[in-house]
Amino acid sequence: METGSPHDTGTADAQGTPAAADVPAADAGAEPAWRALPPGLLTMRRLLLVVWLGLLTLATALVPGLLAGPAWGAFAVLPLALLLWGWVMLERNWRSWRYAERADDLLISRGVLWHEETVVPYGRMQLVEVTSGPVERHFGLASVQLHTAAAATDATIPGLDPAEAERLRDRLTELGEARSAGL
Numbered sequence: 001m002e003t004g005s006p007h008d009t010g011t012a013d014a015q016g017t018p019a020a021a022d023v024p025a026a027d028a029g030a031e032p033a034w035r036a037l038p039p040g041l042l043t044m045r046r047l048l049l050v051v052w053l054g055l056l057t058l059a060t061a062l063v064p065g066l067l068a069g070p071a072w073g074a075f076a077v078l079p080l081a082l083l084l085w086g087w088v089m090l091e092r093n094w095r096s097w098r099y100a101e102r103a104d105d106l107l108i109s110r111g112v113l114w115h116e117e118t119v120v121p122y123g124r125m126q127l128v129e130v131t132s133g134p135v136e137r138h139f140g141l142a143s144v145q146l147h148t149a150a151a152a153t154d155a156t157i158p159g160l161d162p163a164e165a166e167r168l169r170d171r172l173t174e175l176g177e178a179r180s181a182g183l
Contacts, residue, residue, distance in 0.1 A: 032100035032107055041159025042094040044139040046087060053083040099157050104179070106146070106172065108155050118155045123179030124148045128172045130165045144168050 057079040065073025092112045100107040108118040127147040136142060142165035143158045160168070 032102050034098040034100045034107075034109070037094060037097045037157075037159045038141070038161055039094075040139050040141050040161075042091060044135060044141060044159070045090050045094070048135070049083060049086045049090060053079050053086065057083065097158070101168075101171070106155075108157060120146050120148060120155050121179070122172065122175040124150075125172060125176040128169045128176070130162075130169050132162065132165075142166075144172075146172065 057076050060079055061073045061076030064075055089112075093110075096112050096115070097110045099109070104123075105119050105121045108120070110116055125146055125148055129145045129147070130142050131145060132142040136159075140162065141159045142162040143156055144160060144165050146155045157165075157168070
């Protein structure tokens, strides 16, 4: 039996088991390639925040200010402060979202204070949906929702580019069918 140099790749041992170089990086325990959400989601959420809290600020300033006196209009500072705090928190939340496609499952990570990581095995997926409401369509965004046999493991990836959402849907559907066929 010949022995190769330690730098040989693509070799198999006596039992026919592939060497570590033949195993894809995702199977070898390497860190998954995480993908972040596009910045359009942050822009959309910040615009919605400004619209809703801007209207609330205006109403809080005008209604008490006109009915009870100008001093009561100072309560408009509260929604304005909430708007400023929300502006920062939306970015932190947006930065926390990411997803990774591995060999056997999809990872979804999110959360600032309470970090959640969802693992969705491809063989357990029953339905992959791409949705886009009117506001999302205006900003050129779509969401991917994964439905599994267990309702508790349904997962969503919001704010994707529509082309990426469709690519992800097609790939997950293909992998799900391939994995479930072996059951």
